[in-house]
Amino acid sequence: MARKTIIAGNWKMNKTAAETAAVINELKGLVADVTDAEIVICPTFTSITAAVEAAAGSNVQIGAQNIAWAESGAFTGEISASMLKETGVTWVITGHSERRQYFAETDATVNARTKAALAAGLKVMVCIGETLEEREDEITNAVCEIQLRRGLKGISAEEMANIVIAYEPVWAIGTGKTATPEMAEETHAACRSVLTAMYGEEVAESVRIQYGGSMKAANSAQLVGQTNIDGGLVGGASLVAEDFTALIKNAL
């Protein structure tokens, strides 16, 4: 089954609302001719409204970088699914390694956040990936399997139509160190095998698995050219419209 490439920019804690609108206005012109890939930008919460307005009518979709598992109540600093829906976002990222590292995100909270997003009709990029120590201990596939099984626990085969997996080796995020296409492909294939065991072959073959970790214009073609790599989740190289456009177009 052909899986449509999906390339998303995770802007992390960068850009004001005005800066966000300016880059999206430039980006939407540059990628207007792209039909073979879904393009998503995930700005910081305070820039989402500006992003949705700037992207309206274009092929750039907007997502959030996190979502609360609860609908409302005493959860200081959190943003609920209905609040996000109201802004017009269609995607949300869960389980990013920076959330796991700095904000005590666990597979259980990733699972709860993912379910809240799905229940609200949002599509989700669920991030998984091993640390350098785990790779050196040769437990990469086991770590990814645990994160997949726990992160997707209770999520149905039908709901998997709204899930994208982002495999992001933690040691490659923001470091300039990219997994070689072969290394990444090996882990992507292992992740797809786990999805096959969980959901059967048809669902597993239809789920897109993005690579994330220092992807840029110079390496996107080789990475996305691998059989089981269906796109990218991109940090640094997504912040400048021309760079991100080159990354996207090279990958197609």
Ligand code: PEP
């Ligand atoms: C990310 O934030 O998900 C990421 C992959 O960052 P970078 O592309 O900068 O490594």
